[in-house]
Amino acid sequence: MPGKKGIRALWSVGLVMLGGTSLLASHAPKTGLRESCAEAEIIVVGRVSWAKATGRETTREKYGRQLRFSVRRAELVVKQVARGKIQHDRTMVEFLGVPDLGGSMGSRAYFRLEDLIPGEMHVVLLHDREEGEDYYTLVNDYQSVIHIGESEAVTRLLATGPEQHDAENYVASLLATSFPELSSYSEMVTSLEDLVSLRGKQSVATLKDVLDRSQDPRIKGWILGMLLRLEDRSSVQRAVEFLTEDDESDKAVVDAKRRVSTWLMCVKDKSTVEEYIVPLLKNPEGFVRWRASCVLREAKCARAVPDLVAGLEDTDQRVRHQCLMGLAETMDRGGHWGPGIELLEKDEQTYIKRWQDWWEKEGQELSAKLRRGEIATFPRPARARHPRLPVYAPEMGLREVCAGSETVVVGKSARNSLEARRLPL
Incomplete structure (x- = not known):
């Protein structure tokens, strides 16, 4: 048996690699605890007196693979029954131990397997015993053991019992009163x-x-x-x-x-974004400025436009890109005003300068009008004009076209001959 807290965590968030295949990209443990609580036929609160391996193994499908687990058994001295009935105050519970991942494991796993640790108090969600069996099983191998403390408030709740609560609220109350311990x-x-x-x-x-x-x-x-x-x-x-x-x-x-x-991405209210998120664009930490710029891009706050323009000069390229795209999306402009990251990396200064020129020529004045309430939002910037674009297509006698407000695409037609098409920007 690993140390006292060893299995409760297996236990760092990581990427499980079996045979080179990613089994775990993002795993949020215990997301179905409420469902497990509702499914449980028996919910008990008790102290674990002992736990040991049975010498048996079983398989479970997890992350698209069949994994082999050890089977463990524990004795629980029951202090309170929150739901259902049990045969004895000393109850046997069978649960899974550490999975056998073999030698192909690329990094540590995050399974959050339940572990009944001797000496500790737990709420345990159980299926009723099958006929002929002397033990109970967990409702869910990953979401059926809840560790609680032993504060005075917990003791009072255990003495009172769950009659005045439904089981889920009773368990939640035990948790809430456990935190001091x-x-x-x-x-x-x-x-x-x-x-x-x-x-x-x-x-x-x-x-x-x-x-x-x-x-x-x-x-x-x-x-x-x-x-x-x-x-x-x-x-x-x-x-x-x-x-x-x-x-x-x-x-x-x-x-x-x-x-x-x-x-921060969960902050959606525009007034809240303007009051609290905008100042974070000046935070000394790049990751904070980047997250703040992502929120501003999503919120499309017209009053944040001056701050987005200032963010175009940030030392972090991620911040510059989010600010640029925030400007484009706030004013409903794409194309040459809001390029993808690949285009921005190739010619970043051109796109940034376009917005800075707009700000100098008309953006500042529009921002002042917005603050005075003379306009409700920024008008869309005019379409960008571009120089003549060289196109080499000798079969068509086409060597150069003027893009202007349109772009010309030269490529193969269905009949394997070159064709030119005009597309709006």
């Missing part, structure tokens, strides 16, 4: 994930309470990111303040900021 980052995040999976947006108040009490920047970053995912507008200001804190020497802080900045 959870010391490690992995335990806390696992429990917070479980709470959000069960309660969704109703977990916001609990998340904020844990955020106020936590001193761990990793936990703060995780909670702020989750609050953004839950579209809690009142948390945007706090997330932005966290991103602007000047403490870049600590890797844990940097990693937490990366997590928070990733979920």
Whole structure:
């Protein structure tokens, strides 16, 4: 048996490679906890007295492959039954152990397999025993064991019982009252994930309470990111303040900021974007500026146009491209105003200068009118004009054409002869 916390995590987010095939591109553990709770015929709360291997193995299909797992068994001393009935207070539970990935594993896996750890308290979601069997099985191999702490509030809940609650809310209440007893980052995040999976947006108040009490920047970053995912507008200001804190020497802080900045994309309200996201374009961290520019591009805020123009001079090319595309999409212009990344890389300065020239000639004045309320939004810039484009097509006697507001494409026709077609930009 690995160390006390060993299997709870298997356990870093990574890419599982079996035979060179990616089995895991993005895996969100416990996303079906609410469904597993609803499916469970029996839900018990208890302390694990022992756990050991049975010497047996089984196979399960996971990530498109048949994987071989060890089979383990544990004894659970039941403290409370939240749903269903059990035969004895000491209950046997059978569950999966570590999968056998063989020698073809390219990196560590993230399975979040459930582990019943001796001495710890768990909520366990079970199927009823089959006839003749002396053990219960988990409803879901990956989403059926919920670790809880042992605070006084948990003890009171266990003594009261679940009569006044449905099982899901009872389990969520046990989780919410466990947090003061959870010391490690992995335990806390696992429990917070479980709470959000069960309660969704109703977990916001609990998340904020844990955020106020936590001193761990990793936990703060995780909670702020989750609050953004839950579209809690009142948390945007706090997330932005966290991103602007000047403490870049600590890797844990940097990693937490990366997590928070990733979920800025969940901010959709334009007034919120203008108030809190626009200033992040001046953040010293490139990854924060990049995420902010992505939000501005998505939001299409006319009042953010001056900031997008300024972002065209950012030192990070990702930021420059998002600002350029944000300008193009805000004003509903594509083509030579909003190229793809490949074209931008080939001739970046041409596209950037086009927008800067527009800003100097008419954009600044239009922006002032927008602030004064004289116009509601920016008009679309005029179509870009281009120099004569050389085209070599001797079979047609065509050597040069003038693009102007149109472009000429020369290629093979269905009859294998060259043809020219005019396409609008």
